[in-house]
Amino acid sequence: MQPLRRITSRTVVIASSDIDTDQIIPARFLTTTTKEGLGLQLFADWRYQEDGAPKPEFVLNRPEARDAQILVAGRNFGCGSSREHAPWALLDYGFRAVISEGVADIFRGNALKNGFLPIVVDEQTSQWLLKHPGAELTIDLEAMRLTLPTGASIAFAIEPFARHCLLNGLDEFGYLRSRLPDIERFEAARS
Amino acid sequence: MTPRTLFDKVWSAHEVVAETRDTPAVLYVDLHLVHEVTTPQAFSMLKAHGLPVRRPDRTLGTMDHSTPTQSAQVFGSVPIKVDAAAKQVRQMEQNAAEFGIELFGMRDARRGIVHIIGPELGMTQPGMTIVCGDSHTSTHGAFGALAFGIGTTEVGHVFATQALLQRKPKSLAVNIEGRLHPGVTAKDLILAIIGQIGVSGGTGYVLEYRGSTVRALSMHERMTVCNMSIEAGARAGMIAPDEVTFEYLRGKPRAPRAGDWEAAETRWRSFVTDPLARFDASVDVDAGRIEPMITYGTNPGMVVPIGAAIPERKGDEVFDKALRYMGFHCGEGMLGKPVNVVFIGSCTNGRLEDLQAAARILEGRKVAPGVRLLIVPGSQQIKREAEASGLADIFKAAGADWRESGCSMCLGMNGDTVAAGQYSVSTSNRNFEGRQGKGARTLLASPLTAAASAVKGSIADPRELL
Numbered sequence: 001m002q003p004l005r006r007i008t009s010r011t012v013v014i015a016s017s018d019i020d021t022d023q024i025i026p027a028r029f030l031t032t033t034t035k036e037g038l039g040l041q042l043f044a045d046w047r048y049q050e051d052g053a054p055k056p057e058f059v060l061n062r063p064e065a066r067d068a069q070i071l072v073a074g075r076n077f078g079c080g081s082s083r084e085h086a087p088w089a090l091l092d093y094g095f096r097a098v099i100s101e102g103v104a105d106i107f108r109g110n111a112l113k114n115g116f117l118p119i120v121v122d123e124q125t126s127q128w129l130l131k132h133p134g135a136e137l138t139i140d141l142e143a144m145r146l147t148l149p150t151g152a153s154i155a156f157a158i159e160p161f162a163r164h165c166l167l168n169g170l171d172e173f174g175y176l177r178s179r180l181p182d183i184e185r186f187e188a189a190r191s
Numbered sequence: 192m193t194p195r196t197l198f199d200k201v202w203s204a205h206e207v208v209a210e211t212r213d214t215p216a217v218l219y220v221d222l223h224l225v226h227e228v229t230t231p232q233a234f235s236m237l238k239a240h241g242l243p244v245r246r247p248d249r250t251l252g253t254m255d256h257s258t259p260t261q262s263a264q265v266f267g268s269v270p271i272k273v274d275a276a277a278k279q280v281r282q283m284e285q286n287a288a289e290f291g292i293e294l295f296g297m298r299d300a301r302r303g304i305v306h307i308i309g310p311e312l313g314m315t316q317p318g319m320t321i322v323c324g325d326s327h328t329s330t331h332g333a334f335g336a337l338a339f340g341i342g343t344t345e346v347g348h349v350f351a352t353q354a355l356l357q358r359k360p361k362s363l364a365v366n367i368e369g370r371l372h373p374g375v376t377a378k379d380l381i382l383a384i385i386g387q388i389g390v391s392g393g394t395g396y397v398l399e400y401r402g403s404t405v406r407a408l409s410m411h412e413r414m415t416v417c418n419m420s421i422e423a424g425a426r427a428g429m430i431a432p433d434e435v436t437f438e439y440l441r442g443k444p445r446a447p448r449a450g451d452w453e454a455a456e457t458r459w460r461s462f463v464t465d466p467l468a469r470f471d472a473s474v475d476v477d478a479g480r481i482e483p484m485i486t487y488g489t490n491p492g493m494v495v496p497i498g499a500a501i502p503e504r505k506g507d508e509v510f511d512k513a514l515r516y517m518g519f520h521c522g523e524g525m526l527g528k529p530v531n532v533v534f535i536g537s538c539t540n541g542r543l544e545d546l547q548a549a550a551r552i553l554e555g556r557k558v559a560p561g562v563r564l565l566i567v568p569g570s571q572q573i574k575r576e577a578e579a580s581g582l583a584d585i586f587k588a589a590g591a592d593w594r595e596s597g598c599s600m601c602l603g604m605n606g607d608t609v610a611a612g613q614y615s616v617s618t619s620n621r622n623f624e625g626r627q628g629k630g631a632r633t634l635l636a637s638p639l640t641a642a643a644s645a646v647k648g649s650i651a652d653p654r655e656l657l
Contacts (some may be wrong), residue, residue: 017509018390019491022623031257031275033231038553045625050611074214074509076391079424079490080623082326083229083341102391105360105426106326110342157284159358161214173236173344179208179217183354186207186219 003169004115007141009069009097012059014043014135017074021107022085024078038085038090060093062136069096072129076100078107078118087111089108097139099146101126112162115174119156142167194465197431198362198397201337201462205320207354215356221403222347224305225292227283228256228522228604229324233347234286244352247416252287252294254280255304257605258627260567260594263408263552264606267296274604303336303570303596306330306538308415311572313443317432322349322476327538327620328427329420330482332351333413334440335432335462337397338422349396359472363396366402369479374654376548377412378540378618378637380404381493382484384476390492394424398431398465401509404478405408410439412545417470419620422491430464438501483653484623485525485634488513491624497640497652501526517632518612525634529615533564533645534627535638540618541569545638546577550585552642552656559648565607566591567599591645603628 016066029041047058055059071090078086079101090098097117108118111182117139121129129135138147141163145153166171195203200564202218210216223246227473230252235242244250257276263269271277280297291349295302303310306327309315317335322328323553324346325580331338341355346471348355365384373375385392398420408416413430420428437456440446447455495501503521504510514520519528535541535549557562566586569576574596577583586593601619603626609615611630618641619626622633636644639653646656 015508016512020490020621020623022602022621022626026625026629027256028629029603030228030604031273031279033279034235035232037482076394076424079390080326080421080621082324082342083327084232084324084344102394105393105394106340106342106421109342109411113344114341121533131493159215160212161356172356173348173351175214175602176217176348176354176356179354182207183216183219183352187353 001115001168001171003060004117005142005165006138007069007117008136008138009128010134010136011070011072012068013063013072013130013189014059015074015130018076018079019073020080021078021083021086025083025089029107030085031085035088038089039094039153042093047104067094069094070139071095071098071136072097072133074101074130075102075126077103080113082106082110084110084114085113087116091116099126099129105118112159112166117141121146123155139175194468196362196464196468196470197335197399197462198337199430199468201318201320204318204358210358214236215358218355218357219320220353220355221249221348222251222314222321224309224323225250225252225346226305226323226325227254229343230286230346231279232343233350234290236347237290237350237514240351240493242351247293248355250292250392250543252292253284253293253302253305254283256381256595256598258297259606260597260599261606262595263530265595276605300571300600302537303572304500304598305344306418306540307569307573309568310334310410311443313440313446316435316440318462322355326421326493327418329425330414330418331539332408332417332429333418334428334436335429336457337427337429339426341500346586351438359395361395363393363398363401364424364470365398365474365476367400367476367478368474368498369400369404369483370407371404371476371478374639374657375481375483376637376639377408377415379481379484380478381416381485382491382635383481385419385423385491386484386488386494387476388423388424388474390490391424393423397423398423398425398428399470400428401464401641406433409544410435411542414542415539419491422620426614432459448486449631462468471630482606483637483640485640485650487517487519487525489622489624491620491622492637494591494635497525497650511582526652529564529614530649532609532615532618533562533641534567534600534615534617534619535565535641536567536569536599538598539620539621540638541567543573545618546573546582549638549642550582552639552646552653553589553591554585555591555644558645562645562648564589564591564645565594566599567594570596600627602626603631609633616641616650
């Protein structure tokens with residue numbers, strides 16, 4: 001994996017709370033057997049009309065959304081199904097991070113394993129971000145700080161091991177495999 | 192020794208390496224359940240690394256999500272209608288064969304929804320850690336197992352190591368006291384709990400359902416409750432094992448045999464919360480106040496007693512958007528609203544007892560004209576039992592469509608869908624926008640309420656038909 005240290009980008013805002021993984025990527029697209037190409041189906045039911053044409057009013061179809069890497073969403077983002085297709089779709093589209101007042105547990109774990117940052121902020125920061133779509137932000141993973149265009153700098157927490165892996169471009173799998181002798185000892189002791 | 196919760200005990204019994212500030216725990220996995228939708232990319236990862244599945248003996252595969260439920264597509268010569276689903280099924284068969292995993296294939300008599308067959312076979316046992324690439328893995332917590340859904344990357348981790356990197360969640364006691372009234376089911380109980388604590392109320396926690404109400408629940412009811420823990424945001428929900436649990440497991444094909452039973456039961460009995468153990472948080476639920484519940488919005492927390500009106504939330508745009516999607520308005524009563532489709536099935540309510548409940552209402556009655564009733568057993572075994580005991584005849588006589596087992600219309604990725612704009616009373620677990628098909632409007636309820644609504648052709652209180 002590529003190391004991930006800092007993201008500077010404008011935001012795209014989808015203000016709904018409780019955005020579930022069925023919205024991020026509807027179940028009918030889960031028949032895929034690869035990770036690639038899911039960006040086309042990201043938020044498919046909010047993004048496309050019945051005939052497949054883009055809905056002009058949906059934020060991802062608007063010119064200001066182009067090349068934005070940071071999604072700002074209402075609280076409890078990514079609730080519902082465990083489908084890793086959700087972070088795959090977000091990443092394939094071009095997003096690198098989501099900022100919300102709360103992120104669902106399974107989604108958070110899946111996101112971090114793919115180099116997609118789930119960033120939880122306080123209500124005040126979240127409200128500011130929701131009201132300022134297109135704001136240019138810098139996410140500094142090393143310093144664990146978010147910088148707003150106002151100059152405000154906001155600390156965020158992130159699981160230390162995931163952060164270590166992302167900063168250094170490491171795969172968590174490598175660490176887990178290095179623990180195989182411990183796993184073998186555990187099995188031997190139990191049997 | 193410090194008093195510990197059930198969750199603490201199961202966690203520490205599987206801690207290969209304890210967590211530190213810098214590193215998560217390495218948690219051992221006793222049972223890894225797999226299905227066709229969330230594994231292809233994990234098998235690809237193994238192939239890329241040239242690795243085997245380390246413990247095929249602790250891995251079981253089934254096919255449920257993308258599989259059709261029409262008999263002709265399962266057993267006949269008719270190909271699976273959805274091409275991508277057909278490919279996924281073939282790939283699962285190839286991967287299982289290549290990696291030496293036991294797979295209940297399309298025509299296997301033991302096939303079924305992954306969270307139905309684990310318990311049915313007696314593979315789900317107290318004190319175990321169980322994972323699966325599916326968020327409703329929480330179902331297995333009904334046996335006092337620590338069971339939770341994982342992503343596909345983690346499926347790959349478990350394939351390769353039989354372990355996972357995990358931070359220990361916090362614990363939340365859900366204390367439930369009082370008796371459920373007649374016509375009020377475990378589904379109504381869990382919907383009421385989600386309504387009380389909210390769809391993110393359990394985020395970061397493992398729930399333990401406790402109290403006299405829980406002790407009085409049967410295993411299938413406990414599974415319904417634990418199944419929907421994830422709809423409150425909790426990855427896992429647990430219930431301490433007791434005589435009800437042991438009685439359920441006794442004689443199941445893969446439960447411990449007679450000679451091993453006593454030792455197993457003794458060990459299982461230790462998986463209970465010690466009297467003075469502390470939880471990180473707790474919530475009290477009064478079961479005696481619960482009525483049949485039904486959802487009106489686009490998440491399971493948007494739920495009311497069936498006789499109630501849709502509440503008002505002034506200035507809440509998300510709430511308003513949900514009501515617009517559903518075509519509902521604040522202040523409207525739920526009873527009598529027209530219904531197009533009724534779905535009885537899923538890992539939440541697809542067990543034999545759920546079908547028996549539906550049959551109590553449907554026996555001698557007809558599905559209302561214009562309403563489509565789809566009844567899908569949770570496993571092929573349940574299908575056989577329902578056919579042998581006459582339930583299937585009751586359903587067919589009522590005008591229901593009776594199918595092969597699978598996830599079916601719960602998530603609509605297998606050809607079973609609800610059309611845009613239509614109202615579906617469903618015994619499944621999610622009423623998210625488009626969950627049962629693009630534009631479909633889902634109302635979650637118990638099998639009793641679903642069956643009553645099918646008969647009336649509109650949302651109905653099952654107590655009137657019992």
